[in-house]
């Protein structure tokens with residue numbers, strides 16, 4: 001067994017398939033990786049919840065606890081020799097490669113079924129090499145694999161029936177197509193190389209997984225780089241790049257671009273701001289007072305906590321609403337669900353009691369609020385009329401920035417996170433402890449699970465502050481648009 005760091009594991013093997021440099025860095029310079037974000041950690045943890053559900057389907061299973069790989073291999077070997085019918089997290093080693101298999105199950109004829117648990121909503125291409133490397137190592141240990149399976153999340157299921165959320169697909173044929181041995185030899189040579197492989201950044205930096213070395217590899221790529229050109233295919237970006245055009249300033253004037261791409265180039269190179277004040281005025285004239293500036297925070301969880309909710313179903317748990325009267329007076333209302341029950345009823349009830357029967361409801365990317373309001377109306381018929389009335393009065397502030405207001409400082413995006421700091425540099429989400437909407441639900445679950453009242457209150461305040469800034473940002477943007 002290898003004494004140095006130069007061994008492969010299943011995850012290193014998959015890293016190498018995504019990018020040779022990712023594999024090399026992972027083995028030789030793991031310190032350059034960006035640690036997982038709170039959100040990524042939350043997603044990993046949701047995966048463990050799913051695994052617990054699946055493992056309960058095999059009461060005869062024996063778990064090999066995580067510890068040093070060689071020790072896990074030895075324990076697994078003992079279990080196989082003792083005729084264990086099902087082994088969870090069995091570890092195997094062969095010529096410099098370790099794999100840990102989620103579930104192996106012995107058939108009556110002495111062959112084994114290999115099952116990989118994935119908290120995804122179906123089988124993905126990346127699962128085939130994942131199973132193929134396991135099959136290869138198991139068979140080199142004398143365990144013949146009859147069939148391979150992916151056990152994934154079935155989004156048609158719901159609580160309280162845990163089994164309804166588990167789907168199984170046989171992948172034997174796809175896995176058999178993969179030639180593992182040759183790739184393993186190639187990767188084993190690669191990880192021993194002295195110097196970092198020269199790999200161009202590209203689409204593979206985010207597909208099939210976000211690479212943990214992205215901050216390192218992309219550190220010199222600024223917003224003028226062709227590689228950061230928004231809404232351009234990777235094929236086209238790389239064509240420019242490899243022909244020597246590294247920055248948008250270097251694009252020859254005769255180059256054929258789409259109208260939107262050309263607009264973006266012109267704006268960034270000339271540092272221009274295009275504002276169609278007349279169109280904005282006309283659009284604003286559609287609004288009726290009182291104005292409700294409104295935003296939901298939502299969550300999607302692999303294994304839902306409440307009955308009737310499907311895996312990964314999006315549900316709201318918080319809203320914020322700034323209300324502006326015609327005389328300019330502004331008040332603020334909010335709702336944050338803070339106990340263990342399904343958040344939707346209390347949230348919907350508070351909402352219909354806050355938003356009146358008249359007045360425009362301003363959201364940023366209103367299609368999102370529209371969907372959530374319709375789903376709430378479906379779930380709670382007693383509030384349906386009033387929820388659908390709110391939905392029918394939605395007015396999208398994002399439309400202005402899609403059509404009538406372009407600023408080179410938005411960097412080709414029109415998200416509120418890019419627009420706000422340009423319109424009001426003091427008001428930036430980055431100044432908040434919770435600076436990304438992605439992590440709001442992570443904070444929410446932390447708050448629900450927190451037992452220390454002081455820490456719970458702090459988490460509650462953090463969430464309220466974040467969501468309030470989102471709707472205050474819309475007020476600030478509205479005032480700015482109104483003043484043009």
Ligand code: SF4
Pocket residue numbers: 018019020021022023025199200201202204205206211212213214215217218
């Ligand atoms: S960021 Fe991209 S180029 Fe760099 S190691 Fe990751 S996948 Fe490879």
